[in-house]
Amino acid sequence: MVLMESAVSLKTGEQAPGFSLKGTDGAVHSLGDYSKYEGILVIFMxxxxxxxxxxxxxIISLHREFGDKIAIVGINSNDSIKYPDDSLENMKKVAAEKGIEFDYLVDETQEVAKSYGATCTPDPFLFDGEGKLIFHGRIDDAMKPEDKATDKTMAHNINDFLAGREIRKDFDPSIGCSIKWKD
Structure with missing residues (x-):
């Protein structure tokens, strides 16, 4: 597991790095595809x-609640050779089994994860409609897989953003498995 506090590269107000990645739906998706939304939540997973x-x-609930205003995009940057569970074929299976309706993309070169400064899974980045970072960090306060969340951090931040309120804390570290980098 990794507490990502030490490796933040994108800073609040910085522009979302572009990408063009294949999705579980077979299509190639680019950052510009989401320009009609009021914001975008990119989650490295x-x-x-x-x-x-x-x-x-x-994450699926966030998409159901906010998906008409906030695009949610999952990006898998793990080395699928050493971790075959994270191959595109297995991503398609997981998306079908779990009912993932947001775009789930594969970052085979790992360049997108590096450009965002992503370090762990999940590692969420929330951007406004102009593509500027407004929050980087946890989805909720459950810091272990078995913990029950008591604070829905991301939902609160999205609600504040959509209501025109300032997000009180622009970085709140997430915790998860490290991204599985290629040698």
């Missing part, structure tokens, strides 16, 4: 991490 598994229902 994977299939095998127990922290992601514990948050997946919450």
């Amino acid at each position: 994977c299939n095998h991490c127990p922290y992601v598994k514990a948050k997946l229902d919450t």
Whole structure:
């Protein structure tokens, strides 16, 4: 597990790095595809991490609640050679089994994760409609897979953003498995 506090590269107000990645739907998705939304939540995630598994229902709920205003995009940057559970084929299976309706993309080169400064799974980045970072950090306050959340951090921040209120804390460290980097 990794507490990502030490490795933040994108700073509040910085622009979301662009990407063009293949999704579980077979299409290629780019950052510009989400310009009609009021914001975008990019979550670096994977299939095998127990922290992601514990948050997946919450991420799906965020999409159901805010998906008409906030695009939610999952990006898997793990090395799928050493971690075959994270292959695109297995991503498709997980998306179908879990009912993932948001775009779930594969970052085979790992360049997108590096450009965002992503370090763990899950590692969420919330951007406004202009693509500027407004929050980087946890989905909720459940810091172990078996913990029950008492504070829905991301939902509160999205609600504050959509209501025009300032997000009180622009970084709140997440915890999860490290991204599985290629050698």
